Amino acid sequence: MSQQPIIKEVIINAPISKVWKxxxxxxxxxxxxxxxxxxxxxxxxxxxxxxxxEDKK
Known part of the structure; x- marks a missing residue:
């Protein structure tokens, strides 16, 4: 089985500092x-x- 990374790109309408945190x-x-x-x-x-x-939390 090949192990390839999962890559997801999104645009978030928020300050960089808030997203980074x-x-x-x-x-x-x-x-x-x-x-x-x-x-x-x-x-x-x-x-x-x-x-x-939910019961596994």
Whole structure:
């Protein structure tokens, strides 16, 4: 199985500083996306998350 990166491009109508915080701050990420055990905003950092139903939170 080939492992290709997932690339998504979007335009967000918000200040750069607010967007950067939303995608690099662990607490902010939990608010809009998912909870991570660990996250560091740097190239090559690997992380995992698990999806599921609401009762798996």
């Amino acid at each position: 939303a995608i690099t701050d662990k607490d902010q990420m939990r608010e809009w996306y998912f909870d991570l055990a660990e996250f560091k905003p740097r190239v090559g950092f690997k992380f995992q998350f698990e999806g599921g139903t």
